[in-house]
Amino acid sequence: MVTKAQLEAEVADLRRQLAEQAKEPTPNESQEADVEPEGLAENLEAWSAQLEDVMTELEEFPHKKPILFALGIFAVGYLLGRSR
Structure with a gap:
């Protein structure tokens, strides 16, 4: 004890x-x-470029793979409908 x-x-x-x-x-x-301000600016520019790449991919996705896009939208709608 x-x-x-x-x-x-x-x-x-x-x-x-x-x-x-x-x-x-x-x-x-x-x-x-x-962290130096110059290094921070470079990181911000790199992050901005990566964000632009992702946004471009998202904008082109429905045109590249329309069936997969439609199935994804259907699945999201179904799950949202079932959540209530």
């Missing part, structure tokens, strides 16, 4: 560990400090 003194010692140790963790910078904070 655990005594009250042992529990108090464990709580004190856990509080000390929390205080130490609060003093240390988190990995996100140290990474954010390392």
